[in-house]
Amino acid sequence: MIEFKNVSFWYGEEDGFGIRNEEVLREVSLEIPPGKFMVLLGRNGSGKSTLAKHANGLLLPQSGEVIVDGMNTRDEESIWEIRRRVGLVFQNPDNQIIATTVEEDVAFGPENLGLPREEIIARVEEALDLVGMAEYRNKEPHLLSGGQKQRVAIAGVLAMHPEYLILDEATSMLDPEGREELMKVILNLRGKIAILHITHNVEEATEADEVLVMDEGRIVAQGKPREIFSQVEEIENWGLELPQVTETALLVKKQFPYLFETLPLSPRELVEELCS
Amino acid sequence: MWGNSFAIGQYIPLNSPIHRLDPRVKIVFVGISIINLFILQDWLSFLLWGGVILLLAFLSHISFGYLLKSLRPLLFLLILTLVLHFFFTPGEYIWEYGFLHISREGISKGLLIVVRLCLLILVTAILTLTTSPVELTDGIEYLLSPLKRWGFPAHELAMMMTIALRFIPTLLEEAERILKAQTARGMDLESGGLVQKAKNMIPLLVPLFVNSFKRADELAIAMESRCYRGGQGRTRLRVLQLRAPDYYFLIFSFSFVTLLSVRFFL
Amino acid sequence: MFIKLEQVSFTYLSGTPLAVKALKDINLEIERGESIGIVGRTGCGKSTLIQHFNALLIPESGRVLVDGVDTSEKKAPLREIRRRVGLVFQYPEDQFFEESVFQEVAFAPRNLGIEGKELEDRVKWSLEAVGLDFATIKDRSPFELSGGQMRRVAIASILSMEPEALVLDEPTAGLDPEGKGIILNQLKELQKEKNLTLILVSHSMEDLARVAQRLIVMDEGRIELDDDIRRIFSQVERIKELGIFPPVTAQVAWLLRERGFDVDPGVLTPRELAEEIHLKVLEGKKVNVG
Numbered sequence: 001m002i003e004f005k006n007v008s009f010w011y012g013e014e015d016g017f018g019i020r021n022e023e024v025l026r027e028v029s030l031e032i033p034p035g036k037f038m039v040l041l042g043r044n045g046s047g048k049s050t051l052a053k054h055a056n057g058l059l060l061p062q063s064g065e066v067i068v069d070g071m072n073t074r075d076e077e078s079i080w081e082i083r084r085r086v087g088l089v090f091q092n093p094d095n096q097i098i099a100t101t102v103e104e105d106v107a108f109g110p111e112n113l114g115l116p117r118e119e120i121i122a123r124v125e126e127a128l129d130l131v132g133m134a135e136y137r138n139k140e141p142h143l144l145s146g147g148q149k150q151r152v153a154i155a156g157v158l159a160m161h162p163e164y165l166i167l168d169e170a171t172s173m174l175d176p177e178g179r180e181e182l183m184k185v186i187l188n189l190r191g192k193i194a195i196l197h198i199t200h201n202v203e204e205a206t207e208a209d210e211v212l213v214m215d216e217g218r219i220v221a222q223g224k225p226r227e228i229f230s231q232v233e234e235i236e237n238w239g240l241e242l243p244q245v246t247e248t249a250l251l252v253k254k255q256f257p258y259l260f261e262t263l264p265l266s267p268r269e270l271v272e273e274l275c276s
Numbered sequence: 277m278w279g280n281s282f283a284i285g286q287y288i289p290l291n292s293p294i295h296r297l298d299p300r301v302k303i304v305f306v307g308i309s310i311i312n313l314f315i316l317q318d319w320l321s322f323l324l325w326g327g328v329i330l331l332l333a334f335l336s337h338i339s340f341g342y343l344l345k346s347l348r349p350l351l352f353l354l355i356l357t358l359v360l361h362f363f364f365t366p367g368e369y370i371w372e373y374g375f376l377h378i379s380r381e382g383i384s385k386g387l388l389i390v391v392r393l394c395l396l397i398l399v400t401a402i403l404t405l406t407t408s409p410v411e412l413t414d415g416i417e418y419l420l421s422p423l424k425r426w427g428f429p430a431h432e433l434a435m436m437m438t439i440a441l442r443f444i445p446t447l448l449e450e451a452e453r454i455l456k457a458q459t460a461r462g463m464d465l466e467s468g469g470l471v472q473k474a475k476n477m478i479p480l481l482v483p484l485f486v487n488s489f490k491r492a493d494e495l496a497i498a499m500e501s502r503c504y505r506g507g508q509g510r511t512r513l514r515v516l517q518l519r520a521p522d523y524y525f526l527i528f529s530f531s532f533v534t535l536l537s538v539r540f541f542l
Numbered sequence: 543m544f545i546k547l548e549q550v551s552f553t554y555l556s557g558t559p560l561a562v563k564a565l566k567d568i569n570l571e572i573e574r575g576e577s578i579g580i581v582g583r584t585g586c587g588k589s590t591l592i593q594h595f596n597a598l599l600i601p602e603s604g605r606v607l608v609d610g611v612d613t614s615e616k617k618a619p620l621r622e623i624r625r626r627v628g629l630v631f632q633y634p635e636d637q638f639f640e641e642s643v644f645q646e647v648a649f650a651p652r653n654l655g656i657e658g659k660e661l662e663d664r665v666k667w668s669l670e671a672v673g674l675d676f677a678t679i680k681d682r683s684p685f686e687l688s689g690g691q692m693r694r695v696a697i698a699s700i701l702s703m704e705p706e707a708l709v710l711d712e713p714t715a716g717l718d719p720e721g722k723g724i725i726l727n728q729l730k731e732l733q734k735e736k737n738l739t740l741i742l743v744s745h746s747m748e749d750l751a752r753v754a755q756r757l758i759v760m761d762e763g764r765i766e767l768d769d770d771i772r773r774i775f776s777q778v779e780r781i782k783e784l785g786i787f788p789p790v791t792a793q794v795a796w797l798l799r800e801r802g803f804d805v806d807p808g809v810l811t812p813r814e815l816a817e818e819i820h821l822k823v824l825e826g827k828k829v830n831v832g
Contacts, residue, residue, distance in 0.1 A: 083501055095491050100410050101410075110511075112502055112503040114509040115511060177787075200718035200719060252820065271797040271798055271801065275798075450636075461653060462703065464653065483637055487636060
């Protein structure tokens with residue numbers, strides 16, 4: 001379990017009145033249990049990325065604690081084990097790939113762990129299979145599409161056998177095709193590994209076990225996808241939009257209140273309800 | 277579109293016996309060749325070296341004509357060297373015109389020096405034509421790693437080289453993008469004197485630098501997240517292993533070089 | 543006729559083994575004041591096409607006419623063409639290099655010889671046109687702004703040339719829903735105000751639905767569809783074949799049509815879809831309830 005206990009993080013100084021300048025995380029408490037698929041939504045600047053970087057100790061909280069499987073991220077002895085367990089994939093597909101071929105890049109993590117060569121080879125193979133990039137093992141990264149690069153990035157993390165996968169806006173720079181590729185891989189990993197998918201695209205939250213919303217450094221909502229999307233007025237305040245299907249259903253519901261007791265999240269669900 | 281392996285150095289991806297040689301062996305070969313070629317002074321030795329280079333070219337599946345192309349960038353320098361030696365070496369003059377003279381020694385010395393230079397360039401070309409940049413990096417890292425005990429950052433150097441190689445195509449594309457974007461804003465690289473042209477580079481260089489720093493920052497974060505903490509304790513996926521052909525090649529090279537040197541000293 | 547393409551073809555790295563024919567016999571006419579969306583799967587030639595509009599690329603065959611001027615003519619006034627057809631690349635904030643927002647936005651008009659008061663007026667107008675406050679932002683470093691602000695400054699830095707057409711490649715890429723909304727609304731406003739010809743390349747049909755009236759669909763270097771946006775929206779199957787994700791509203795409309803309801807598939811927004819559902823699907827139900 002990854003536990004955030006009252007985590008606050010800020011740039012700048014605390015002045016005499018206890019007011020912290022440019023506070024980026026404000027008393028955030030949250031739990032990521034093993035195997036759960038969670039989506040974190042929020043506008044740009046809400047603190048989502050900062051939260052992600054606390055999960056593997058890239059950033060340390062100014063107050064509060066981040067505990068990963070019993071290990072505190074402040075503990076210098078445990079930090080490398082924490083980073084093995086909590087894999088982070090970032091937004092820019094290019095700036096995560098360091099090697100000259102796909103295979104070597106996926107091997108980078110295992111190499112850092114000092115694993116024997118046969119083990120590295122096996123893990124690279126396994127990871128590439130999980131993301132569907134096995135045929136590309138000898139390709140040079142600059143010849144890949146954005147979606148393919150991100151899949152390689154995920155493979156590179158999976159090769160370290162993490163318990164938790166945190167995707168920090170990993171789909172934000174991809175075209176719709178790339179996003180779909182990536183969501184397929186992510187959904188495939190459900191249950192095998194805990195996933196925190198950070199995004200501002202609400203359509204990617206519809207299949208989550210739990211959705212969290214962040215605004216101005218705080219977690220302002222937590223619940224199942226439908227629970228979150230039914231908070232229509234809040235959605236806009238949080239800088240998000242409703243899935244178009246849900247928005248349509250809510251508009252229809254105004255005239256026909258008995259319809260859509262459960263809000264539809266996909267075109268099929270909308271159509272099914274209308275036709276019954 | 278840009279930056280295929282072709283674009284970097286001169287590497288041609290083929291599968292010849294020379295291509296398959298361990299990069300370390302090839303690097304060492306170039307090293308001892310350079311030393312040997314500087315020691316030797318006579319035509320027979322150079323002729324033998326020429327023969328060896330022809331043999332290597334043949335074994336590399338590279339036409340000798342293509343190999344000679346690597347001399348092209350330095351053609352001017354070679355001709356200049358030749359001419360300078362012709363005219364300025366003292367000795368028995370065989371041609372005179374006013375105060376210009378060409379000596380027999382000049383011709384002989386000039387040709388010798390130019391041929392030596394050519395042989396040096398050709399030997400190095402064989403290396404770069406048959407060894408991919410990645411292999412070269414690996415080879416250099418292995419050869420330099422004994423120096424680690426004296427604090428030489430062999431691993432860090434190799435890591436820097438690998439990352440640089442990885443990003444060259446990406447940076448080229450980015451440079452092209454930025455050039456187009458600034459051109460679309462009316463920037464003109466053609467006009468103006470030297471100072472103006474230098475100033476015009478700012479809208480091109482600053483964005484490249486800024487983006488590179490950002491890239492480096494994000495890359496470092498990504499590397500740390502994957503437990504990178506320097507070369508200590510790291511294992512490797514790609515290992516270099518010497519095989520029979522490598523040993524034969526080494527033995528051959530050392531024998532040849534030794535033979536020629538011994539001949540020279542006797 | 544503002545921009546016209548006649549049988550335009552273009553090949554990258556022509557004559558080398560890596561040659562790629564990016565545009566094949568493109569014919570296109572764009573009038574002043576139109577708002578056009580260009581879509582197509584990655585690699586279809588969209589980026590290559592738009593670079594022909596402002597003469598960054600010259601066709602290898604055929605010709606491109608910008609207000610009657612052939613871009614491939616030897617003496618073609620390229621700077622003037624690039625002023626009239628402003629091009630905003632993807633992630634335009636990558637082109638920043640100046641110390642202040644003011645200087646950044648002033649770069650383009652300066653290159654055109656604009657100075658002094660007129661320059662200042664232009665910069666002020668451009669920043670306000672993208673919804674930024676001139677006084678507070680002009681001295682700030684462009685590198686210290688938020689993502690959405692940087693995007694707007696980048697667009698302003700092209701607007702300051704006072705172009706007659708604005709071509710934008712994925713203007714909302716990487717922005718959150720709020721940021722997207724702001725940009726798209728500003729563009730709509732601008733278009734109305736200045737009768738700007740707006741050309742947007744985008745992967746998001748939903749984005750284009752908010753701004754474009756005409757849609758051009760490309761595939762493998764050719765224009766496959768070129769029509770009013772609603773008419774194209776309704777061709778869900780064809781769009782899918784061309785590798786594009788049909789807008790969600792149209793997807794729902796088609797599913798309903800499959801079930802026998804005569805829903806208009808050319809619905810661009812949830813509101814329009816809701817109205818169609820109300821009229822065509824629930825009418826019967828309403829009668830029962832009422």
